[in-house]
Amino acid sequence: MKEIDVFREMASRTTGDRPPDIHVTEQVLATLARRSAAPTELLWALTGASAALVGTAATLAILAVQAWQTWLDPITELFSLCYQVMP
């Protein structure tokens, strides 16, 4: 007996095997509705992310300026002192 004959015999025994009765119309339409709404949601998500990014960048800039001011004055004073001491 060839391998395909065995296979066909096994396959023939499955005649009468039926899938469960399922209905997917509502779920498919709901999925498609969600997909069509997705661009708006994406836009809002991007807007939110952009706002958060701008806020973070502004905070970091303020902190950098404050740090610069804190360290700038002592360094400037040190250089001016060295300049005065130099012959």
Added chain:
Amino acid sequence: MTAYMLSIGVQPTAGHARGGAWLAALYAAAARPAGAPEESIDLADVRRSLGGDQEAYARLIARYESKITGRLWKFTRDPQALEELAQESFVEAFLSLKSYRGEGPFISWLNRIATRVGYRHWKRQRQGRQMLPLEDWHGAVVNPSVGDDPVYAADQLHSLLAQLRPRDRLVLTLLYWEDCSVAEAAAQTGWSQTMVKVQAHRARKRLKLLLEKAGLLKDEGERQ
């Protein structure tokens, strides 16, 4: 139900509110009127769907979901997975609806999509799958009382095919279980006809090894 119908532009009626009545009406509308050519009805519903008529697409789903689940039942034995694959097929079909030109039956076009969805499912399942002992298949084939049960026989056949690579499994399923011609198998898979023949040859060799290992295939010398 009402909320999503409004969101997709379908005006709910009192019948819709009753849920079951809406579905019943849908399935009644999906049925092909006597004498009406199936292809022209499908094409009209496809055009309406492309124009934004969701009820037309709902009719197409209702008309073909039993055929599509029948095809996908060759790809999974799990009812939950079957439902997910059917949903995936119809969503994918809707997104590719523009590519349907009405040159062949709508069900053939849908079957192609379902076959590819099922094939992807096999490839996802390839890793970490559970193998049944080979002795179980032998029992199913040599024991006629068990072998007569089509559900059990289908379980065994799926277990056997699961031992093969998805490509081998697909070509064997289409050619020798679904009885597709080489041309039909090529259309379903998107492969060339030469590719189908080559793949079938390789799949048969691997099937032979598998059946020999399971003791289901006796060699010529042994039988004489």
